[in-house]
Amino acid sequence: MKNLIGLLIILVVTISCQQAKNKTDYSNDDLEITTSIYPDNITKVFDAHGGIDTWNTMKTLSFTMEKPNGKEVTTTNLKTRAERIDAPTYTLGFDGENLWVQEKKGREYKGNAKFYKGLMMYFYAMPFIVGDDGIYYEDAEPLTFEGKTYSGILISYESGIGVSPDDQYIIYYDAETGQMEWLGYTVTFGKNEKSKDFHFIRYNNWQTVEGLKVPKSVDWYTYENSKPVAKRNTVEFNDIILSKETPTDAMFEIPEGVQPME
Numbered sequence: 001m002k003n004l005i006g007l008l009i010i011l012v013v014t015i016s017c018q019q020a021k022n023k024t025d026y027s028n029d030d031l032e033i034t035t036s037i038y039p040d041n042i043t044k045v046f047d048a049h050g051g052i053d054t055w056n057t058m059k060t061l062s063f064t065m066e067k068p069n070g071k072e073v074t075t076t077n078l079k080t081r082a083e084r085i086d087a088p089t090y091t092l093g094f095d096g097e098n099l100w101v102q103e104k105k106g107r108e109y110k111g112n113a114k115f116y117k118g119l120m121m122y123f124y125a126m127p128f129i130v131g132d133d134g135i136y137y138e139d140a141e142p143l144t145f146e147g148k149t150y151s152g153i154l155i156s157y158e159s160g161i162g163v164s165p166d167d168q169y170i171i172y173y174d175a176e177t178g179q180m181e182w183l184g185y186t187v188t189f190g191k192n193e194k195s196k197d198f199h200f201i202r203y204n205n206w207q208t209v210e211g212l213k214v215p216k217s218v219d220w221y222t223y224e225n226s227k228p229v230a231k232r233n234t235v236e237f238n239d240i241i242l243s244k245e246t247p248t249d250a251m252f253e254i255p256e257g258v259q260p261m262e
Helices: 002-028 040-048 119-124
Strands: 060-067 070-077 083-087 090-094 099-103 135-145 148-157 169-173 180-185 199-209 212-224 227-236 238-243
Touching (some): 040 135, 060 119, 060 227, 070 119, 119 212, 135 227, 148 180, 199 227, 212 238
Antiparallel strands (some): 060 070, 090 099, 135 148, 148 169, 199 212, 212 227
């Protein structure tokens, strides 16, 4: 009888130890647990476009736009935001610290490089680009256009974020599907205060690349009193590349003989 009791005690202790071991084993496992740091409404938009986690695995973004003087190819390192814009008459580059412009064919670059750097990439990478750090999200008044109403999310930035921290954006989305439909945005570059004048881009032509829903084209609209009125022009995006591979640093480096901009 004593032997039986002894065996039972050993068995209970062994099972308890095994259970304790099983409970602590998970600490050594690589568990994929994601807790959203975003409000529900913007998370719904991200999810409708493939998910912010999928976007965050991407390291390279490239697209081509047809301009009046030829093709303009933009390539961005999504982690460092280094960028290169190749056009027929110039190349604009940013290596993460220095901004530079290389003129071609004897043509003087007359654009505003500081303003244009990152501009089209930012519009193209919507809605995921507003998943960056230092962003505040608020509910915005809905937008009604041609009888349909879209829910709105106001995007604003902490002081010191980017070259235009006073810029604001409003993402308007389909409340049922979560798909982004419009972007309202202000322009404060070179100004000392926020603007209440919202411009509008319509996002109604999407394509799927690497599991992410990204624009195939967008429409700029005329506006009055911070409301869209009529389509002004369409910008198409071709040769889309989204990749988990990091672009080489060399492509963003300042070419020999080119001076960085102050």
